[in-house]
Every structure is written in C-alpha cells, then in structure tokens.
Amino acid sequence: xxxxxxFNSCFFLCMLAASMMSCAQPQTPxxxxxxxxGISLKDWQGDTALWSVKNSAIVGEIxxxxxxxxxxxIIWQGGTVKDFELIAEYRISDKGNSGFNYRSEEIAELPFAxxxxxxxxxxAKKYTGQNYEEQGRKILAFPGQxxxxxSVNGGIADYAKKNIWTASxxxxxxxxxxxxxxxxxxxDWNELRILAKGNRLxxxxxxxxxxxxxxxxxxxxxxxxxxxxxxxxGPPMIIEVRRIRLKRL
Numbered sequence: 733x734x735x736x737x738x739f740n741s742c743f744f745l746c747m748l749a750a751s752m753m754s755c756a757q758p759q760t761p762x763x764x765x766x767x768x769x770g771i772s773l774k775d776w777q778g779d780t781a782l783w784s785v786k787n788s789a790i791v792g793e794i795x796x797x798x799x800x801x802x803x804x805x806i807i808w809q810g811g812t813v814k815d816f817e818l819i820a821e822y823r824i825s826d827k828g829n830s831g832f833n834y835r836s837e838e839i840a841e842l843p844f845a846x847x848x849x850x851x852x853x854x855x856a857k858k859y860t861g862q863n864y865e866e867q868g869r870k871i872l873a874f875p876g877q878x879x880x881x882x883s884v885n886g887g888i889a890d891y892a893k894k895n896i897w898t899a900s901x902x903x904x905x906x907x908x909x910x911x912x913x914x915x916x917x918x919x920d921w922n923e924l925r926i927l928a929k930g931n932r933l934x935x936x937x938x939x940x941x942x943x944x945x946x947x948x949x950x951x952x953x954x955x956x957x958x959x960x961x962x963x964x965x966g967p968p969m970i971i972e973v974r975r976i977r978l979k980r981l
Contacts, residue, residue, distance in 0.1 A: 764819075767808055767959075767976040778806030778844050782963055789823075789974040792830065792963040800965045803866070804844045805833065807960040814956045815981040818926045823972045826919065828855040829964035830971040833866055834926060835957035848957050851926050851935045853971070857913040861935045861942025866962075869897040869952060876909045877902055878944040883951060899949070906941055915940045921974075929981055931955070 767775065770788045781798070783806045784791050794800060813834065824830055836848025847867035852859040863872040870892045873879045880901045884891055891899045906912070915938050916922055925936040931953060933945040947953040961973055 764977040764979045767810065767978050768974065770974070773806070775809050776806050777809055778960075779804050782806075786972075789972040790961065790976075792961060792971045792973075794963055794966075794968050794970075796968045799968070800963065802842070802845065803962055803964050805846045805960040805962050807838065807844065807846065807958055810959075812956050812958055813928075813978070813980065815929045816926075817928075817979045817981060818924075818959070818977065820924050820976040821921050821974050822853060822924055823919070823921050824853055824855045825970045826855040827967045828853075828969035828971055829966050830854070830969075831864065831866070831962045831964070832924060832926065833958075833960045833962060834928060835954040836866070836960065837954075837957055839867065846958070846960050846962075848954050849928075849933060850962070851924060853924070855918070855969070857916045857918070860916050861912070861937045863933060863935060863943045863945045865897070868892075869949075870895045872897050872900055872947075873943040873945050874909065875942050876906045876912050878904045878906055879946070881945065881947045881949040881953070883949050888952065903946075906944060912940065912942055 768790060772785060773783065773790070776790065782792055782794065782804055790806065792806065830853040831850040833846045833848050833850045836846040839845040839847055848865065850864045850866045852862045852864045854860055859875065862875045864870065865872055869888055872881060880903055882899060882901060884899050891897055923938050927934040931947040933947065934941060935943045961971065963969065963971060
C-alpha cells in the first residue's frame, strides 16, 4: 500500500512536470514541419552576402551601394513540394520588395534564381498577396482578384504584356484593393499563408484571402517545385522571415 501511494505520487508529479513543459514550449501544429530552426540557415541556400540569421529570423538585406543587378533567392533544400499549406511570418522595410516562391525551379545558368509562382510581398502594400510568376507569365492575379488562367496557344511572350498575363480571366472580386491593404501592417510582423492544392492557389495575409487563382493553363502551369524567399532589385531593403511551417497535403 505504501509503495502504491509512493508510485501514484511519483506518477502524478511526472505528469504535472510534463504538462508544465508542454505549456511552456510552443507546439508545432499536427502535420506541420518547421522549415527554419531559428538559429541557422540549415537546409537553406542563398548568397551569404545577402542572407543571414538575426533575432531568430532569416534576414535578406540589400545594403546601400550593394544594389542588385537581378533578383536573388534563398532556396529551401528539403526537396520539392506539390500540394501544401505554408504559414510564415514576415516583416519588410518600407521600400522593400520580396516574395515567396513555390512550385518553382532553379535557373541553372543564374545562381540563386528561380522560376515559378510567387506570393508577392512589398513594403508599400501595393502588390502584397498577389500571384506573380517569376521569370514566367508575370502578374497572374492582382490583390483582390479571383481569376482563372485558361489554356493558351502560343508562347509566353504572346500574352505577357507590360508585366501582366493578359490571358487571365477575372471571375470575381475578393474585395477593394485599397481596403484589403488595410489588413497589412507596416513595419511590423504579418502572417503569410499559401494554400496550393491541385491547380488552385490561394494567398492569405493575416487571415484574409488576397488572391485566388485557378490555373487551367496546362502548357504553362506548375504542379510541383521548390520553395524560396526573394530579395528584389531596387533600393536598399530588408525582409525578415520567421516561423516558417509547411504541411504537405
């Protein structure tokens, strides 16, 4: 009997300690994988003159006098992704221009360059959340647009005009572009969420759907590829990214 009471007491204390540890440490949601360990660029590859880790975030920085001639990416080395949900937190400087590429390919002849879908991010909140295809069809959907991309006859240059994919068909409006920009915080952390399932691509900022693309363009669409964050040509800028979580669907 004494032994049983001692055992029960020990068991209770162990369970209590485990519970306290569980409460003290944030738990990764079921099915999600952390792509960034918070302390290093393990599993990420990019130009070390541009990318580093500071204050538990991946930081991309273009310094004054070091402006770029072309866009540069830090690319996740964990393989390719098909259907997925990704959630990450980002903060960008006022004049910053960045984005998260997915279902993309590396361009062999250009170090740290990518081609594929991109969830756009910018400090001016003009393009954040839109769907832009880097090195491809250009702007597929502006913020506030639900669109369908039909199959086309001809090459990309026939339809990509003035940085816009002219074959895009708007199905409906998700909201006024100016009103949607109000959900985006300046000089503060925002949550980016991307849901890619089949040929449906959804971009959310802080829980609000910003763009919705159904890609029926069999010739040009991408169903699988790599992930990466961008620093864009232009003025000096900083993009910070943390808590990058991926769930394969």
